[in-house]
Amino acid sequence: MSGEHARPTSVLFRSAPESAPPPHRTRHGRRGGLGKRLRRRFLAYRDIEFLSTHVPGDTGPGQECLLLVHVRRVVGQIHYRICTTCGEGVITGIDIDKLFLSSGLGTRALSHLQSRHPGTAWTSTLSLRTTRDLLRRMRIPAAVSADIACVHLPATAGPVTTAG
Structure with missing residues (x-):
């Protein structure tokens, strides 16, 4: 024990100025x-x-989902509708885990989607700032209306709500 607890706290009574030790960083510590x-x-x-x-349930035909999986855990989803007859695709939802938001995963996923469906003209119904910026970078224009339905696909049923 150094006896530092028994010494007065005033600077006048200290014999030599104490310097603070340099900040210690471990060699293999986490970087920021x-x-x-x-x-x-x-x-x-x-x-x-x-x-x-394919998304199960009452989502309608043509509604698909691209799952982004990291070691048996879904870290993102891209929901889209596609009509191969008219060659149009509409991105209806993008959900990426918070950990992967600024990692380029969204760009990689949309590029993968475009390469899986070559010759498809993509639009989007999303209007949130983060997805809007991603879609602008990928040159995917916003759809005119959010409830665009292809004439080749039967009318999609809306979400089922139950009243209590």
């Missing part, structure tokens, strides 16, 4: 900032799998 972003980007480009599924 750029290192953290790079780790997320590597993770998004290396370990994410894309699985395409």
Whole structure:
């Protein structure tokens, strides 16, 4: 024990000025900032799998979902409707886990979707700022109306609500 607790706290009674030790950083400690972003980007480009599924239930024909899976856990979803007859696709929802928001995963997922359906003209019904910026970067225009239905597909039923 150094006896520091028994000494007076006033500077006048100290014999030599004490200097604070330099901040100690461990060699393999967690980095912040750029290192953290790079780790997320590597993770998004290396370990994410894309699985395409048909959405079950009353969503209507043509409604599909692209699942973004990281080690048996869904970290994102892109909901879309597609009509192969007229060659049009509408992105109706993008949901990406908070951990992967600034990792480029959204851009990679939309590029994957465009490569899976070549020759498809994509539009979007989304208007949130984060998705709007992503869609602008990917050059996907906003749809004129949110309830666009292709004439080749039967009318889709709206969401079922139950009154109590």
